[in-house]
Amino acid sequence: MTDIKALIKSRADKTNAALEGYLAALDKGSGDYRALVDAMCYAALGGGKRVRPFLVYAFCAAYGGDEDAATAYACAIELIHSYSLVHDDLPCMDNDDMRRGRPSTHKAFGEACALLAGDALLTYAFEVASSSGRTTAEQNAAAVLTLSRFAGPLGMAGGQALDLALSGRAEGYEGLLRIQSLKTGALFRASCRLGVIAAGGTDMAAADAYAENVGIAFQICDDLLEGEDEADKANGRVTALTFLSREEAREKALYHTNKAIDALPPGSSDELAAFARLLAGREY
Amino acid sequence: MTDIKALIKSRADKTNAALEGYLAALDKGSGDYRALVDAMCYAALGGGKRVRPFLVYAFCAAYGGDEDAATAYACAIELIHSYSLVHDDLPCMDNDDMRRGRPSTHKAFGEACALLAGDALLTYAFEVASSSGRTTAEQNAAAVLTLSRFAGPLGMAGGQALDLALSGRAEGYEGLLRIQSLKTGALFRASCRLGVIAAGGTDMAAADAYAENVGIAFQICDDLLEGEDEADKANGRVTALTFLSREEAREKALYHTNKAIDALPPGSSDELAAFARLLAGREY
Numbered sequence: 001m002t003d004i005k006a007l008i009k010s011r012a013d014k015t016n017a018a019l020e021g022y023l024a025a026l027d028k029g030s031g032d033y034r035a036l037v038d039a040m041c042y043a044a045l046g047g048g049k050r051v052r053p054f055l056v057y058a059f060c061a062a063y064g065g066d067e068d069a070a071t072a073y074a075c076a077i078e079l080i081h082s083y084s085l086v087h088d089d090l091p092c093m094d095n096d097d098m099r100r101g102r103p104s105t106h107k108a109f110g111e112a113c114a115l116l117a118g119d120a121l122l123t124y125a126f127e128v129a130s131s132s133g134r135t136t137a138e139q140n141a142a143a144v145l146t147l148s149r150f151a152g153p154l155g156m157a158g159g160q161a162l163d164l165a166l167s168g169r170a171e172g173y174e175g176l177l178r179i180q181s182l183k184t185g186a187l188f189r190a191s192c193r194l195g196v197i198a199a200g201g202t203d204m205a206a207a208d209a210y211a212e213n214v215g216i217a218f219q220i221c222d223d224l225l226e227g228e229d230e231a232d233k234a235n236g237r238v239t240a241l242t243f244l245s246r247e248e249a250r251e252k253a254l255y256h257t258n259k260a261i262d263a264l265p266p267g268s269s270d271e272l273a274a275f276a277r278l279l280a281g282r283e284y
Numbered sequence: 285m286t287d288i289k290a291l292i293k294s295r296a297d298k299t300n301a302a303l304e305g306y307l308a309a310l311d312k313g314s315g316d317y318r319a320l321v322d323a324m325c326y327a328a329l330g331g332g333k334r335v336r337p338f339l340v341y342a343f344c345a346a347y348g349g350d351e352d353a354a355t356a357y358a359c360a361i362e363l364i365h366s367y368s369l370v371h372d373d374l375p376c377m378d379n380d381d382m383r384r385g386r387p388s389t390h391k392a393f394g395e396a397c398a399l400l401a402g403d404a405l406l407t408y409a410f411e412v413a414s415s416s417g418r419t420t421a422e423q424n425a426a427a428v429l430t431l432s433r434f435a436g437p438l439g440m441a442g443g444q445a446l447d448l449a450l451s452g453r454a455e456g457y458e459g460l461l462r463i464q465s466l467k468t469g470a471l472f473r474a475s476c477r478l479g480v481i482a483a484g485g486t487d488m489a490a491a492d493a494y495a496e497n498v499g500i501a502f503q504i505c506d507d508l509l510e511g512e513d514e515a516d517k518a519n520g521r522v523t524a525l526t527f528l529s530r531e532e533a534r535e536k537a538l539y540h541t542n543k544a545i546d547a548l549p550p551g552s553s554d555e556l557a558a559f560a561r562l563l564a565g566r567e568y
Contacts, residue, residue, distance in 0.1 A: 026437050026438060033442050033445040033446040033448075033449050034449075035445060035448075035449055036437055036441065036442060036445035037437060040437065083403075087399060087400075087403060090399065092394075092395035092396045092399060093396050093399065111376035112376045112377050112448050113445065113448065115371060115374065115376060115377065115399075116371075116441055116444055116445050116448070118403075119367075119371060119402075119403075119406065119441050120436055120437040120441040120442070120445075122403065122406060122407065123406065123432050123435050123436035123437070123441060124432065124436050124437055125432075126410045126428055126431070126432040127429060127432035127433055127436055129428075130414075130425050130426075130428040130429040130432065131429050136421075137420075137421045137422040137424075137425040137426075138421040140421075140425045140428075141414050141421040141424040141425045141428070142414075142421075144410055144411075144413075144414040144424075144425070144428045145411060145414040145415050147410070148407050148408065148409075148410040148411035148414065149411055151407050152404055152407035152408050152411055153310050153320055153321060153324065153404040153407070153408055154310060157320065157400055157403050157404040157407060158317050158320060158404070160400055161317040161319065161320035161397065161400050161404075162317040164317075164319075164396055164397065164400070165317050165318075165319055
């Protein structure tokens with residue numbers, strides 16, 4: 001049986017080391033705009049479970065690729081995830097003062113610097129993906145297209161805009177699923193696809209089905225974990241628990257976890273199944 | 285002699301038509317997050333001289349390329365320019381209520397929507413560049429690398445951070461040049477390089493030298509045109525005229541215009557020379 005927690009830890013370590021390397025490369029010209037690079041490092045290196053990089057690595061391995069070929073793409077998706085958190089926390093968006101137990105980036109560096117750091121993280125993600133030397137130009141162009149499509153106006157950015165337009169008033173559980181499928185599901189899908197691309201694959205059916213179902217289960221479990229959050233209740237924030245009992249939510253999470261596992265190609269190693277179970281249980 | 289004004293007009297028309305097509309492709313899934321796509325269109329299609337797309341087309345032609353191969357890259361650089369204006373105008377940055385004689389994007393659509401529209405324009409630029417069917421995957425990957433490097437933390441975003449850190453107190457004319465070389469020069473350089481890439485070229489020496497000098501001349505002429513702007517004076521905004529007399533500024537603009545023209549490869553058509561002279565005179 002896969003020691004999934006050890007594998008998650010080792011891939012998170014690998015991601016962090018690579019991200020540090022990419023961000024250190026920016027020190028060269030920085031000088032008196034040091035604050036921008038500092039804010040980028042603060043946002044990208046300040047913890048985080050590295051769920052998306054894990055998916056990139058795992059799908060690369062599942063499709064027979066060399067995991068090291070996936071590192072640039074794993075870092076690129078994490079840079080995009082980091083940018084989205086920085087911009088999400090800004091006063092005009094969620095106005096969150098805290099993130100992962102520390103002041104959010106704009107609280108630590110000021111609003112203008114945080115805005116620019118988010119822009120720079122997003123932009124740098126494409127530099128990292130397009131210049132990967134472990135993959136071909138065809139793979140890198142496909143990776144950039146995947147990142148931009150799933151992070152862009154018809155993906156994550158669109159989901160945020162939809163959430164904003166509905167100002168939290170999702171129309172039923174299906175409406176909530178639609179927002180979440182864009183806001184968080186899109187980057188999950190991109191992660192799994194990037195792994196397939198890094199391995200030289202082209203069939204995205206398993207990646208899409210796994211990502212969609214894992215994303216839903218992940219989100220429900222987030223809602224279950226944070227279900228007692230008084231701030232959410234006070235804000236009237238809509239979660240799965242607005243529409244489902246805790247029992248129903250747990251059942252749905254289990255259903256989607258199983259669906260994700262069923263989508264995996266036969267013969268693939270058990271790490272993606274173990275990861276899906278762990279994400280849904282969220283024990284780590 | 286090239287009818288440079290007619291050429292500028294026809295290339296701006298071509299850019300606008302292609303941008304409209306790219307943005308119309310987003311209508312598909314939009315539905316109730318219509319506001320995001322509307323804000324993107326407002327920002328990207330609301331006028332603008334299309335200077336950067338002109339440079340992409342002109343360098344593509346100068347290197348023997350088919351101009352239509354340059355359209356995707358021309359649109360990508362303009363989407364990035366548009367995003368930078370939207371984010372620059374935000375209250376935490378320059379706090380500009382007006383842009384090109386209309387309310388700025390956040391005044392028209394609200395701050396959160398403008399933030400997301402800027403993010404989405406930036407992200408979409410990479411989708412447009414990476415999926416161009418008129419160029420190879422190698423060219424598209426090189427184009428993405430060029431766009432991200434010159435728009436990112438060591439390019440335009442870095443220049444904005446530097447400007448912010450110095451809060452307008454540039455250290456002398458050389459210091460001002462350094463900020464401007466990043467803030468506006470970087471996208472000029474990217475534009476010229478994108479043209480070379482679209483034509484299948486690899487030698488960037490002429491593109492870099494032309495872009496740098498045209499960028500400086502362009503900026504000085506901007507400062508000369510807006511030199512009497514009372515708002516700038518009241519804000520204590522630093523321009524070339526903080527350090528140079530109008531006469532000295534005109535001489536410097538002429539000097540850099542000539543240097544840009546000298547950098548062009550022998551035998552190239554006269555449109556890039558005519559464009560440099562026009563930008564410096566800014567008669568159109």
